[in-house]
Amino acid sequence: MAHILVTGGAGFIGSNFVHHLIDNTDHTITVLDKMTYAANAASLEGLPESRFKLVVGDIADRELADELVGKAGAVVHYAAESHNDNSLSNPEPFIHTNLIGTFSLLEAVRKHGTRYHHISTDEVFGDLELDDPAKFTETTPYNPSSPYSSTKAGSDLLVRAWVRSFGIEATISNCSNNYGPYQHIEKFIPRMITNRLRGVRPRLYGDGLNVRDWIHVRDHNTAVWDILMKGRIGETYLIGADGETNNRDVVAILNELMGYAPDDFDHVTDRPGHDLRYAIDNSKLVTELGWEPQFTNFRDGLADTIAWYTENEAWWAPLKEAVEAKYAAEGH
Numbered sequence: 001m002a003h004i005l006v007t008g009g010a011g012f013i014g015s016n017f018v019h020h021l022i023d024n025t026d027h028t029i030t031v032l033d034k035m036t037y038a039a040n041a042a043s044l045e046g047l048p049e050s051r052f053k054l055v056v057g058d059i060a061d062r063e064l065a066d067e068l069v070g071k072a073g074a075v076v077h078y079a080a081e082s083h084n085d086n087s088l089s090n091p092e093p094f095i096h097t098n099l100i101g102t103f104s105l106l107e108a109v110r111k112h113g114t115r116y117h118h119i120s121t122d123e124v125f126g127d128l129e130l131d132d133p134a135k136f137t138e139t140t141p142y143n144p145s146s147p148y149s150s151t152k153a154g155s156d157l158l159v160r161a162w163v164r165s166f167g168i169e170a171t172i173s174n175c176s177n178n179y180g181p182y183q184h185i186e187k188f189i190p191r192m193i194t195n196r197l198r199g200v201r202p203r204l205y206g207d208g209l210n211v212r213d214w215i216h217v218r219d220h221n222t223a224v225w226d227i228l229m230k231g232r233i234g235e236t237y238l239i240g241a242d243g244e245t246n247n248r249d250v251v252a253i254l255n256e257l258m259g260y261a262p263d264d265f266d267h268v269t270d271r272p273g274h275d276l277r278y279a280i281d282n283s284k285l286v287t288e289l290g291w292e293p294q295f296t297n298f299r300d301g302l303a304d305t306i307a308w309y310t311e312n313e314a315w316w317a318p319l320k321e322a323v324e325a326k327y328a329a330e331g332h
Contacts (some may be wrong), residue, residue: 003028005072006061006275007105008079012040012183013119017076017221022047024225032068033079034058034097042315043182048194052198059101062108074115077105077174080155082121083201084148084185085330088272090146092183098151099158106162109170116170118159122213122238123149124174130211133161135281136174138236145275153328156236171231173224175239176280178322179301180217182307185316186323189302192251193309194316196258205272208248211277215241240280241293243301248304319320 004021008014009031021027028051033039035056043052057064058081069075079101081087083092093323102118109116126137126143142157144150162168190201223239231237245253252262285291294300308315 003030003031003072005030005068005075007032007075007077007101008039009033010035010036010041010044010054011078012043012176012187013217013220014078015040015077015182016180017078017224018044018047020054020218020221020225020229022051022169030036030055030068030072032057032064036081038183038184038186040319042314047310058097060096060104062104062120065104065108066076066107066111069105069114069245070112073108075105075167076117076119076224076228077102078119080152082148084123084146085150086147087146091109091151093146094151094255098148098155102155102158106158106168107257110162110166111189113169114160115228116168118156118158118170118172119232120172120174120226121149121152122174122176122240122278122280124153124156124274125278128277128279130209130277132277135279136238137281138238138284147222160234169233170234171227172236173227173239174236174280175220175223176213176215176241176243176278178217178220179214180305181312182315183217184323185319186326188247189250189254189305190309190316191323192254193258194304194320197310197313198320202212202251203268204265205268205274208251208267209246210274211244211246211279212250213240213278213280214243214245214250214291214298214301214306215239215293216295219295222288222316223291226291227285231290232288237285237289238280238282239285240282241295242282243298244277244279246297253299253302254306257299257306268270273308
């Protein structure tokens with residue numbers, strides 16, 4: 001595994017994973033990224049040229065995927081179209097990247113016998129009732145509710161089929177909602193933070209009682225590394241940090257940490273099909289691989305995230321005007 005191919009490595013979670021590899025291992029890394037709006041080359045600035053290379057390209061490009069996979073000891077597949085609202089407006093890019101792109105990579109790792117780890121989401125399981133004590137496990141049936149989550153569910157099933165049918169060396173992880181440095185400011189938490197930094201009151205979908213199981217991106221990526229190094233081939237691991245919090249409380253905590261009243265926000269119309277609750281049972285990951293999160297307190301993780309966006313306005317400021325114009329056009 002001396003050389004690792006990271007797809008989507010200029011995006012939020014992927015770029016954090018690349019930084020983790022540079023800081024904590026001796027591996028060399030190639031990032032393959034299409035550089036859509038969700039990618040940001042600034043997230044990879046300053047990395048040593050002797051250990052890191054960015055290739056701009058599409059994972060669905062079979063020839064390119066084959067070339068890069070053939071040079072790698074392992075592939076970690078983060079690349080995905082991942083914005084639920086965008087998938088409702090135009091599902092086609094989600095079909096192309098999440099399904100066709102994953103197929104392209106699977107055929108390449110099948111040909112070259114390359115170790116493969118597939119990053120997925122807890123949204124493939126659908127949602128849970130707000131008063132349901134259950135959590136998602138590795139055996140929870142898939143029940144996706146949006147074009148985004150359905151294409152991620154399909155990509156997971158492709159991986160499982162390629163393991164069983166062709167014997168590829170693959171693992172899958174389904175993770176709960178991430179937050180932290182380098183997250184695109186169209187997303188919930190960084191949008192709230194950057195709005196506050198610009199003097200704009202946060203806006204909350206519906207009544208804000210929808211629950212997400214939040215995990216700091218650095219904790220997600222240490223789990224991915226443990227799975228890549230120690231996980232059992234063919235297995236799925238759920239990654240979560242016991243961070244269940246409803247959206248209203250997230251905004252209240254952010255307000256408090258940034259010096260505002262907890263209820264200083266506006267409500268906007270809820271989005272269609274908004275899932276009620278996600279919750280991850282991480283016991284398999286913890287028991288089998290000995291993984292532990294660094295940020296066991298969600299408030300501490302949010303404070304760390306606020307500090308990063310406050311100190312790195314140069315990273316997010318060029319994106320802000322376009323993001324807010326898009327939301328304004330949609331009434332959000």
